[in-house]
Amino acid sequence: MDDFTEAETRALVAQHTEETGQPFSAAALDAVWTQTRGQPWLVNALCAGACFDNKAGRNRSRAIEVDDVYAAREELILSRRTHLDQLAHKLEEARVRRVVEPLLSGGEARHQVRDLEYLRDLGLIDTGEPPRIANPVYAEVVPHRHAAARTKATRTPSGAGTPAHKGGRLSAIGTPPLHNIQGFTRTG
Numbered sequence: 001m002d003d004f005t006e007a008e009t010r011a012l013v014a015q016h017t018e019e020t021g022q023p024f025s026a027a028a029l030d031a032v033w034t035q036t037r038g039q040p041w042l043v044n045a046l047c048a049g050a051c052f053d054n055k056a057g058r059n060r061s062r063a064i065e066v067d068d069v070y071a072a073r074e075e076l077i078l079s080r081r082t083h084l085d086q087l088a089h090k091l092e093e094a095r096v097r098r099v100v101e102p103l104l105s106g107g108e109a110r111h112q113v114r115d116l117e118y119l120r121d122l123g124l125i126d127t128g129e130p131p132r133i134a135n136p137v138y139a140e141v142v143p144h145r146h147a148a149a150r151t152k153a154t155r156t157p158s159g160a161g162t163p164a165h166k167g168g169r170l171s172a173i174g175t176p177p178l179h180n181i182q183g184f185t186r187t188g
Contacts, residue, residue: 039138
């Protein structure tokens with residue numbers, strides 16, 4: 001399924017209003033569009049969060065306001081819902097990293113056209129040029145999840161490594177130059 005256009009996003013939200021009588025303020029509609037850029041799963045998750053998960057949003061006599069949309073956005077990001085976790089898993093793939101890393105660092109692109117097509121098919125980047133993260137929700141989630149994926153990929157197995165390696169974590173204790181500095185700071 002392709003991303004919704006702005007008009008399609010507004011029409012989807014209007015269906016909620018027609019069924020429940022609960023309107024979205026103009027600012028809330030704008031926020032749904034700008035935060036999701038029409039990504040279908042995000043549109044539905046954000047609106048469900050604002051209208052159903054949020055206690056105040058369940059009161060159909062009040063309009064959904066922009067603060068409701070942003071509260072739903074934050075809850076969505078913090079909850080690590082399945083869709084966002086699946087997206088995070090994709091960040092471990094080399095073809096995804098070849099596109100994402102330069103986007104995040106401002107470095108030189110080293111991807112292939114097929115890499116871009118794959119990320120566009122995933123909905124991770126938009127269809128414009130130059131490539132960029134598809135929407136503000138992903139723009140917030142991707143750097144954090146990418147960093148976590150890179151950290152996971154660079155960990156040394158427990159018990160391996162140098163004498164400074166203790167139980168899967170690096171330890172400066174016993175490492176000659178750092179040992180001297182530790183001793184100085186403890187006595188100084």
